[in-house]
Amino acid sequence: MYIVGFLLVLGPLITIHEFGHYLVGRLFGVQAEAFSIGFGKEIAGWTDRRGTRWKLSALPLGGYVQFKGDMNPASIPDTEKLAAIPAEERAGSFHFKPLWQRALIVFAGPATNVIVALAIFAGFAMVFGKAEPVGPVEPTVVARFADESAARDAGVRIGDDIVAIDGETTESFADILHAVTLYPDKRVTLTIDRDGSRLAVPVTIASTIEEDSFGNRSKIGRLGIYSGVQEYRSVPVGPGEAAVLAVDQSIGVTRMMVTGIVQIVTGQRSVAELGGPIKIAKYSGEQFSLGAERFVWFVALISLNLAFINLLPIPALDGGHLAFYAAEAVRRKPVGPRGQEIAFRTGIALVLALMVLVTINDLVSLPIFGG
Template sequence: MSYLVAVIILLGVLIFIHELGHFLIAKKFNIKVEVFSLGFGPKIFKWKGKETEYCLSIVPFGGYVKMLGEDSTAKLPPEERHRSFSHAEPYKRFLIVAAGPVSNLILAFFIFAAIPLIGEPKVSSYIADVTPNSAAWMAGFRPADKITDINNTAVNTFEDMFKLIQKSDGEKLTTSVKRGNQTERIEFTPVLKTRENEFGEPETSYTIEGLSAMAPLPIVGISNPRSLAASMGFKTGDQILSVNGVPLQSWPILREYLKNIAQSDLEFKVKSKEDTYDIDLNLPPKFFKLQPGAKLEYIGLHSSELFINEVIPDTPAFMAGLKAGDRIISINGNQIQNWDEFRLQVQGWDKKNPLAVQAERNGSIESFTIVPRLEEHRVPVVGKLPKDQFRIGAVSEVKFAPQDMYTFYAYNPITLIKYGAEKSWYWFYMTFESLIKLITGKVPLQQLGGPIFIGSLAGSSFNQGLYYFLRIMAIISVNLGFLNLLPIPVLDGGHLTFFGYEMIRRKPPSQKLQMAAQQVGIMLLLALMVLVLFNDIHRYWGNFRDIISRLFS
């Protein structure tokens, strides 16, 4: 039921504001408004005002304002013509029609401007993990560091940090890092890297490899039953809560703690699926002579994220012989540090040679030759994406530690206005760019979403909290305003085109031209509606019944 409530609130607000824009400007110019309706079709509620009938109709995907004389061919009594829409000056008709989409853009601006008042949650500049031997690692960054400034510019979030890095033009940067009670200074030089942008296109920007705001929980995996860890009672799936009384929030913190440990007696507090218990471990002298990277291997403790939780039948991994419980070690000779790295290696397969995967099973190193295959890509909320991905059918159950968050607040009116304007412009531009890429074929038409997609976004954001719901409402409001300004007959933008023509030529387009354009517009609109509905059903086909049940649950 929460999904249905979310859809009703979101669409209700957007449609009401859109139609209110038309209504208010019509009233401003003394144009008689006969009907103000939220929704289409049969009326489920109506109230007659002084001269306007206000109603709520059964189909919620739209609304309308009916004005006197919208049909320019209709005959009106002479005493009413001054209040007729079709008899109003072209500029007045232009402003009345433009007021709808402009109201949606104004609404988006005010929503965005209000967000800092309630607080915008952002990922803080806390470094949850640093990939060993990466550029960030070699520069001196370590897990649990917190970046406070870059080149003396304050940094509170990961977003702040990477914006400054991207603007560096490859120049050396100096950052202050809070590490425990100490402050460290670290120098590093960003390098150009190519990644996919929001449209799946390659985009090059400056970055530093190896920093992550996410880290897995300290859940262990045991791949060698003869290891020291196994002999002391550790089992795959155990979560280490603390070592020698030091609480552990994530696997990287455990990893670094054990690498740098100086004492031989360790007391682990461990949580299994059934119970919480202690494990005492005495490290032999040999442990302290090992290189830091070999210490965890010696104990036999590994992060559970590199353990296969499930192998889907009849997939490349299944046919190659991988099994649940195997620990991934390397792919094509490259040691794998985390599951995301493994996933990206599979997705980036060059199609030339099969993947050579090494895994540990019961203490023995096994080799597998795997040919990935293309499969449809589904993600939560969004459903099926148009771009398929290479996969092998091996699944890991990675559980991440809660991210360290920073809540951005602002109360200064100038800051709020600037924030609202920047966000509104960003999403307006993104909508424009998306349209261009759809027209040029760089973004497939399958990426368009319809009412089910909007409902899924509304419902999931509603359940996440007020910030997320308002943000989605503002983004969709920008989309609605932009699309209604396009010069497509039937839409507001089509009418604006005709009124603009009339203002320039001092005469309206011919009725024949207008009728032909209206027919083309209706056909385009119907085709678009069929396309987005088809996309929605195809996108959610695997969990279509689940979406419907969630709407009414």
């Protein structure tokens, strides 16, 4: 099940990502020498009439489009190879294209992943509608406490209205959840309305471990409060509103990813929470077993993750290339070949080190190792 789920998630998403690079490259007349799903040794492939080698490679950890003039799949420019290209053939080389065209070709990969996620989110909104409260909007008044409650311990009482958290207005319990769930152990200030008076209540968000039906564990934040009973109904939405909802959901997911990365870098979360291909395969199989709806939603989340990771300003990733192009736009000339080579080699080393780390995390998380 893990293998099936993995192939159905990463296979199409990687192909779509690389096809974005390929199509925009073709649009600007760039010759693609190779289009590969996976890295390393070629397992199978063919060469089309334009000279592009389409292939499936041994390591299913990504993919690449190698354009004319590239030194390797990371699209590092081969200065000797570029210098040897005759003037009349330079039009087909990626590195001789105008800066804006190169930037669009690079950006096209992550953009296609974002488009896939937006299409899925919008499709779900069109099919299932949106949740709308029946009656008044869900209040932020504390109706009761959990058995263990950080809010109660800090002095919050039943009937208090939580109107803001760290200065950010809360209009519903959903807003409170968004401000709390991703921030276990964080010290925050609740602004509450108690009998018409405003009070500031400092509280440390409790850290709890939740486990799903597959045994996957995650650390989340809790204040230890549930709102009064609130009824919801599903309301149909049109294409325009569905698109807006899809954008909102994508922004929310991206914020969660940014928050998670920042927390790991600053030590608020363990690096053990980072996952790679094996963990994606595990989760893919689990979601696949739960049915098409859950699986397709998971595909949208992974698609956004791929876009986000690829846009990080790390040399050898799409974001690294875009960072070099930004520097070129400011300097009015490209970064020197030596500087690019050092940066790309450093980036590749960083990516490989990260792959080793997440692979270890993935293996430890498998049931066979007690994860």
